[in-house]
Amino acid sequence: MWNLPGFSKTVKDEEKEKSMRRIFHLFPKRKRSLRVPSKKTLSPPHVSSSILPIKKRPVLYTTTPPKWIRRLKKDMNIADDPILIAGKPLDLNDVDPDLNRLSIPSQTLQRNDFLTSDEGRILGDEGVDNDGRMGLPAFLVDQRTKRWNVVLKKWVRTCDSGKVLQNFLLSGDWSGVVEANGLKEEDNVSLWFFRLNGFLFFALDLKVTPLTS
Numbered sequence: 001m002w003n004l005p006g007f008s009k010t011v012k013d014e015e016k017e018k019s020m021r022r023i024f025h026l027f028p029k030r031k032r033s034l035r036v037p038s039k040k041t042l043s044p045p046h047v048s049s050s051i052l053p054i055k056k057r058p059v060l061y062t063t064t065p066p067k068w069i070r071r072l073k074k075d076m077n078i079a080d081d082p083i084l085i086a087g088k089p090l091d092l093n094d095v096d097p098d099l100n101r102l103s104i105p106s107q108t109l110q111r112n113d114f115l116t117s118d119e120g121r122i123l124g125d126e127g128v129d130n131d132g133r134m135g136l137p138a139f140l141v142d143q144r145t146k147r148w149n150v151v152l153k154k155w156v157r158t159c160d161s162g163k164v165l166q167n168f169l170l171s172g173d174w175s176g177v178v179e180a181n182g183l184k185e186e187d188n189v190s191l192w193f194f195r196l197n198g199f200l201f202f203a204l205d206l207k208v209t210p211l212t213s
Contacts, residue, residue, distance in 0.1 A: 063110070068143055069192055069203050075145075078194050082203055085111045086168075087190040095183055100175045104168035104191065114193045119200075123154040138200035140170065142181055148173040152200065170202070181206060 063084050065073070073082060088108040093099050106112070115123070115136075122134055135151035142148070150172035158164050177183070183206070192203040 065192060066205050068145075069205065072141065072145060072203065073194070076196060078196055080194060082192040082194040083111055083114060085109060085114050085191055085193045087188070090183060090185055090187045090189060092185050095178050095185055097175045097178070100171055102170040102174050104170070106166045109168075111193075123152070124156060135171070136200060138202060140173075140177060140202045140204055142177060142204050143206055144181075146180070148177050150174060150202065177204065
């Protein structure tokens with residue numbers, strides 16, 4: 001109020017003003033900015049691609065029999081062409097010698113009409129569940145054309161949701177097939193089917209040829 005009209009400074013006021021000026025000179029003057037601070041936007045957190053789950057591409061199996069199975073048909077005088085019934089990568093249970101079975105889940109089946117109605121009744125269906133106790137004798141031929149005795153079974157079970165799951169199983173000499181052919185987990189195999197003199201035959205192909213898109 002010292003510079004307002006109608007007021008005069010006293011000696012005491014002038015001394016007080018000089019003292020205040022000396023105090024203010026001790027602090028550096030701050031530059032004023034006319035820029036309006038912008039609002040910071042939060043960027044989404046970076047997710048490394050290395051931790052994202054990698055989806056495995058499904059393996060597609062050709063329905064044309066491989067050369068060795070076509071040669072097998074000729075050598076064994078098989079009338080009808082062998083048909084592809086299933087293809088899958090082997091899991092750990094498939095190569096476990098203690099379990100001694102190849103599991104063929106229904107979702108891996110390419111064909112489910114290779115059995116006769118009588119054979120289907122022996123294995124059981126949704127109405128007749130034999131829990132894998134009954135089986136059909138069959139033969140399995142590997143790529144070395146060695147013949148193995150196997151048994152085809154069906155395992156039917158009902159989930160808590162009420163959904164019925166059906167798996168075919170190949171047991172018998174399956175562990176011998178695994179050992180002799182050096183099968184291991186995640187090997188892709190395809191299973192072919194044909195009949196000869198009324199007997200059921202399976203051919204196991206270990207060199208799967210994927211379909212090209």
